[in-house]
Structures are given as structure tokens and as C-alpha cells.
Amino acid sequence: xxxxxxxxxxxxxxxxxxxxxxxxxxxxxxxxxxxxxxxxxxxxxxxxxxxxxxxxxxxxxxxxxxxxxxxxxxxxxxxxxxxxxxxxxxxxxxxxxxxxxxxxxxxxxxxxxxxxxxxxxxxxxxxxxxxxxxxxxxxxxxxxxxxxxxxxxxxxxxxxxxxxxxxxxxxxxxxxxxxxxxxxxxxxxxxxxxxxxxxxxxxxxxxxxxxxxxxxxxxxxxxxxxxxxxxxxxxxxxxxxxxxxxxxxxxxxxxxxxxxxxxxxxxxxxxxxxxxxxxxxxxxxxxxxxxxxxxxxxxxxxxxxxxxxxxxxxxxxxxxxxxxxxxxxxxxxxxxxxxxxxxxxxxxxxxxxxxxxxxxxxxxxxxxxxxxxxxxxxxxxxxxxxxxxxxxxxxxxxxxxxxxxxxxxxxxxxxxxxxxxx
Numbered sequence: 001x002x003x004x005x006x007x008x009x010x011x012x013x014x015x016x017x018x019x020x021x022x023x024x025x026x027x028x029x030x031x032x033x034x035x036x037x038x039x040x041x042x043x044x045x046x047x048x049x050x051x052x053x054x055x056x057x058x059x060x061x062x063x064x065x066x067x068x069x070x071x072x073x074x075x076x077x078x079x080x081x082x083x084x085x086x087x088x089x090x091x092x093x094x095x096x097x098x099x100x101x102x103x104x105x106x107x108x109x110x111x112x113x114x115x116x117x118x119x120x121x122x123x124x125x126x127x128x129x130x131x132x133x134x135x136x137x138x139x140x141x142x143x144x145x146x147x148x149x150x151x152x153x154x155x156x157x158x159x160x161x162x163x164x165x166x167x168x169x170x171x172x173x174x175x176x177x178x179x180x181x182x183x184x185x186x187x188x189x190x191x192x193x194x195x196x197x198x199x200x201x202x203x204x205x206x207x208x209x210x211x212x213x214x215x216x217x218x219x220x221x222x223x224x225x226x227x228x229x230x231x232x233x234x235x236x237x238x239x240x241x242x243x244x245x246x247x248x249x250x251x252x253x254x255x256x257x258x259x260x261x262x263x264x265x266x267x268x269x270x271x272x273x274x275x276x277x278x279x280x281x282x283x284x285x286x287x288x289x290x291x292x293x294x295x296x297x298x299x300x301x302x303x304x305x306x307x308x309x310x311x312x313x314x315x316x317x318x319x320x321x322x323x324x325x326x327x328x329x330x331x332x333x334x335x336x337x338x339x340x341x342x343x344x345x346x347x348x349x350x351x352x353x354x355x356x357x358x359x360x361x362x363x364x365x366x367x368x369x370x371x372x373x374x375x376x377x378x379x380x381x382x383x384x385x386x387x388x389x390x391x392x393x394x395x396x397x398x399x400x401x402x403x404x405x406x407x408x409x410x411x412x413x414x415x416x417x418x419x420x421x422x
Contacts, residue, residue: 034073035196038187047183065195084160098147106145226410290394
């Protein structure tokens with residue numbers, strides 16, 4: 001798989017999932033559900049049961065998100081691949097007249113562990129532990145359960161790292177409970193909605209209704225979105241089947257078997273459609289360096305909670321906020337170098353466009369030396385969708401040549417058009 005494909009997989013997977021998480025927290029006016037909660041670095045706060053969990057300062061720990069299924073409400077999860085996989089999950093299931101016996105049975109689990117009562121935050125929990133040897137090592141399983149407000153709250157810790165298991169047990173057994181109405185206050189202004197809470201408020205995406213457009217010669221056009229784009233002459237078009245194959249391969253190479261990354265990838269597919277994928281050389285034929293490419297994608301803005309595209313070049317605050325949200329999408333990744341990126345806003349035929357350019361240095365598998373990639377994202381709003389052009393190459397001059405290709409917009413009805421030089 002070429003380096004350019006590996007890179008674009010990361011960009012497309014992140015672009016529609018991470019922006020949506022960079023919004024101020026609010027549960028909304030509706031009654032909280034068990035999934036309602038907030039996260040901040042190293043901390044989870046549940047707004048339904050009213051408790052707070054502080055995680056140990058472990059490098060590489062990230063949220064683990066799974067869907068709620070049947071009677072089980074998935075509240076929160078965390079995982080880390082340090083000395084083997086470690087995963088922590090919190091769920092709740094309704095139980096008529098939930099009792100301590102219901103909680104004890106939940107802890108006993110399929111391993112048949114011998115649960116013991118333990119007090120956490122002033123509430124009675126049951127705790128059970130077991131371990132199992134496998135080819136990957138010794139896996140420890142620790143379960144906690146309590147009957148609270150008609151639900152059985154369950155916390156499960158699976159880990160191949162004995163030291164991290166001890167730290168996480170201490171964190172779980174240090175959980176504090178409080179009045180649920182104070183959850184937002186306790187979470188603090190720097191927190192955001194937890195993935196499970198955000199999923200409750202996520203609107204339905206209409207990306208499936210979008211016309212995919214078509215290609216004639218070197219021109220891609222989309223009447224529904226009202227634009228056409230002339231990509232470099234002689235470039236190779238990557239078909240949908242190949243796109244799907246390289247995306248799946250690239251996802252595996254970038255994140256392995258991470259359940260969280262898999263969920264983010266699935267969410268991205270619900271909100272994003274790749275309209276054009278063109279490489280300088282056919283996919284798979286250039287294995288060294290960067291196979292220059294252009295990818296044109298459309299995003300359903302309904303999926304990007306809290307994101308507002310600027311109305312004009314005079315709207316400096318909105319431009320600044322949108323830029324912060326877009327750049328925040330790539331925070332903590334190697335795909336945008338903070339010391340080598342720039343953002344500009346310009347107008348073309350009446351459309352405001354945000355341009356983000358960067359020169360990240362990325363370590364690629366099979367490459368002896370780090371690889372510098374020159375990339376640029378142009379983002380605009382067209383007829384209710386966000387449209388993004390991603391240009392990528394191995395040199396600045398090649399990148400500029402690609403960006404000089406022609407983009408044309410259909411005139412907006414009853415509105416004068418203008419063209420501003422880039």
C-alpha cells in the first residue's frame with residue numbers, strides 16, 4: 001500500500017469523527033439517560049447515576065466506545081495498548097427492583113469467580129476477579145457491580161498488564177458519587193460530552209441522499225452540489241472497490257484492532273462520502289516516496305455538532321473558531337505538524353474557502369527515513385454539505401502545481417458572484 005493511501009485513510013477517518021467531539025458540553029433539556037456523561041483528560045463523569053472516575057496518568061489511554069445493545073446501556077470505556085491490551089468498560093442494565101443479589105450474580109460472571117462485597121463511594125458493590133492464561137499472556141478480569149436506581153451498574157476490567165490492572169482497580173475503588181444534577185459543574189468547563197452521550201444527540205446523516213457525481217475525461221462534476229473540478233491530466237482514478245480495500249488495509253495499519261478506532265471509522269462512513277480519488281500513479285504501482293493524490297469528499301454538517309461554517313470573509317470570529325475546530329480534529333496525531341501549518345481564508349465565485357496546509361514528517365512502515373508529506377485541505381460549504389479537497393504530494397512545488405488545477409462553482413441564484421485571487 002502506498003504512503004499516500006495510508007495517509008489519506010487517517011485523514012478521512014478523523015475528519016468526520018473528531019470535529020464532532022470538540023464542542024462545549026451540554027446534556028440538553030431532556031431527562032438524562034444512563035449514557036449521559038462528560039469526559040475530560042483522565043476523567044469521566046456520569047450525569048445519570050452521579051459519579052466520577054479519575055483514570056491514572058497512563059500514556060496512550062483513549063476512549064473506548066461501543067454501542068448500547070438490547071437492555072445494556074454502554075456508559076463509558078477506556079483502553080490502552082501498553083504491555084498488552086487493557087480495556088475498561090462501564091454498562092448499566094435495568095432490573096425490576098434491582099437488588100444486591102442481582103449485582104452479585106453479575107459479578108460472578110461466566111468465570112464463576114467468588115464475589116465479595118466492597119464499599120465504593122459510600123455504595124455497596126460486589127467485586128470478583130479471575131485470570132486466564134493464553135498465548136498472548138495472562139489476562140486478568142476484574143468485575144464490579146452495584147444495584148443503583150433500578151439498574152445494575154457493571155464495571156469490567158480486562159488486562160494483560162498486572163501493574164496497570166492495580167492502578168485501574170484503585171481508580172475504580174476511588175469512584176465518588178454526588179447529586180447527578182451537579183454533573184456538568186463537577187465535570188468543569190473544559191470537558192466535552194462523552195462519546196456515549198454524544199451518540200444520543202447525534203442527528204441522522206443524510207449523506208446517503210447525495211448524488212455521487214460523475215467523471216468525463218479529466219473533469220469531475222456534481223450538479224447536486226454545484227461544482228466541477230479538473231484534476232491533473234493523465235492521473236489514475238481509484239475505483240470504489242479499490243478505495244474500500246485500501247481504506248480497510250490502511251485502517252488496520254494505522255490502528256490495528258482498536259475497537260475505538262473501528263467505531264470511529266464506522267461513524268466516519270455514515271457522515272462522509274468520497275466523491276473523487278485520483279493518484280498520479282495507479283494505486284500499488286509506486287511503493288517509494290509519495291504517490292501524489294487528490295481526494296474530494298463531502299461531509300454531512302449535521303454530524304459535526306457545534307460546527308458552524310463562516311458566512312463571509314468579514315466574519316473573523318467564525319473563521320477563527322472553525323479553524324480551531326478543524327485543526328483540533330487532528331490534535332494528537334502525526335498528520336498535521338503544529339510548527340509547519342498555516343490557515344488562510346479566501347473567496348472564489350462567491351464561496352468562502354478555508355485552506356489548511358501542513359508539512360508533517362511521518363514515520364512509515366518499510367521506510368528507513370521519516371517521510372515529509374506536503375498536504376493541503378480546502379474546505380467550503382456547498383448546498384448544505386461541507387466539501388473538502390485534499391491535495392498531497394512529496395514536494396512543495398508539486399503540491400502547488402496540483403492546487404493550481406481548476407475548481408468551478410455554479411452561480412448561486414439571485415446572488416452576484418465574485419472571484420478573489422488565492
